[in-house]
Amino acid sequence: MAELLHVEGVSVSVDNVAIVRDASIEVSRGEIAVLMGPNGSGKSTLLKAIAGLPGYRIVSGRIIYYGNDITHLEPWNRARMGIALAFQNPPKIYLKVGNIIDRLSKTYGSTDLVNDVVKELGLSQLINRDLYSGFSGGEIKRVELALTILMKPKLALLDEPDSGVDVDSIKRIAMYINRLAENNVGVLIVTHTGYILRYIENLGRGYVMIDGRIVYSAPSYEVVKKIMVSGYGEFNKMGGMS
Numbered sequence: 001m002a003e004l005l006h007v008e009g010v011s012v013s014v015d016n017v018a019i020v021r022d023a024s025i026e027v028s029r030g031e032i033a034v035l036m037g038p039n040g041s042g043k044s045t046l047l048k049a050i051a052g053l054p055g056y057r058i059v060s061g062r063i064i065y066y067g068n069d070i071t072h073l074e075p076w077n078r079a080r081m082g083i084a085l086a087f088q089n090p091p092k093i094y095l096k097v098g099n100i101i102d103r104l105s106k107t108y109g110s111t112d113l114v115n116d117v118v119k120e121l122g123l124s125q126l127i128n129r130d131l132y133s134g135f136s137g138g139e140i141k142r143v144e145l146a147l148t149i150l151m152k153p154k155l156a157l158l159d160e161p162d163s164g165v166d167v168d169s170i171k172r173i174a175m176y177i178n179r180l181a182e183n184n185v186g187v188l189i190v191t192h193t194g195y196i197l198r199y200i201e202n203l204g205r206g207y208v209m210i211d212g213r214i215v216y217s218a219p220s221y222e223v224v225k226k227i228m229v230s231g232y233g234e235f236n237k238m239g240g241m242s
Contacts, residue, residue, distance in 0.1 A: 004029045004186040005050070005155055010061035012042075012049045019045040020212045022061070027155065027186040031204035032177065034197065034220045035190045038232050042212040043190040044088055047157045050188075051085040052078045065155070082154030086144040088163060088190075090132060097143060098127040101150065110150045117146050121172055137164030145173055155186045162196035174199030194224050210235050 005027040012020040020042045027033045037043050049056040050063055052075035063071045070078060093100065101118070105111045118124055121142045132140055141161050148156055161173050178201050180187055189196070197203065197220065206223030208216040215235050216223065226234070 002029050003027075004031075004066065005188070006062075006064040007046070007050065008062045008064060010046070010049065010063060011059045012045055013057050013059050014045060014055060018059075018212065020049065020209075023209070023212075023214045024061075025188070025207055025214065026205065027188050028204065029154075029186050030181050030184045032181050032187045032189065032200055032202065032220075033204045034194075034206045034223065035188060035209060036194060036206065036223060036227060037192060037209035039192055041192075041209045043192070043209050044159050045212075046209070047085060047159050047188070047190055051075060051083055051157060053085075079151065082152070083157070084148045084151040084153035084155070085157045086141075086148045086159060086161065088159040090140065090144055093131050095131050096127070097123065097129055097131050100131060100147065101127075104147055104150045108150060108152050110152050113150060113152075117149055117176075121146050121176065122169075136166075138166050138169030141165050141173055142169055145176055149176060149180070153180075153185055155188070156180055158187065158189045160190055160192070162191055162193060170196050171199055178202075194227060197224055208232070208235050 003026060007023060007025040010020065010023050011018065023046055025035065035043050045056060049058055052073060058071055062069055065081065065083065101114060105114050123142060123146060126139060126143065145161065158177065162170050174196055177187055181202065191197065203220035206218055206220030207214050208223060210232065
């Protein structure tokens, strides 16, 4: 598979506090890579830095995307280049779900996808509601994934798509993640439980982050097996930030 994303020795600080140190990750086109680690280990921070969100300062290292150095590129330009982030806890946006779907689909030329995405992710009853207002965990994650799909990404960064989500929603979300990879989209899933991975086909590389450092890398099925058997305990001694 052709390499899409190469995160090379990246360190990230937030409010002058070091959160991620010397992290290296690769994602290829059509690959579903996995970043696992306990809560608070820096996984979400790394995803937001890759997406270029303000406040997530890259103090060293490089982010290479399609062979181009985008380390200091503005987030809107990264989005135009095909990088999409589905948030774990999305920001409040005072729009109806239907309105933001309409705007996104027109901006990214994905209006032909709207009906299928809304139907298959079970969003019909949410179209006229305020975005995320009173939504369940599963509803939030399904809407986040829908918005990501409608951006027609080349790289999808999915932050905890299985957090607080019921089994039926996890299956629907996993179905679309599999479909993204089938369409040659590179996917990086962040998860600490790994629940969604049982429904993901053809997993690629896996990474474990502890205290802001990537401490282990192997095929995802090996990473998941180790964590399911013994948790993160055996990885803790590998982490620790100096």
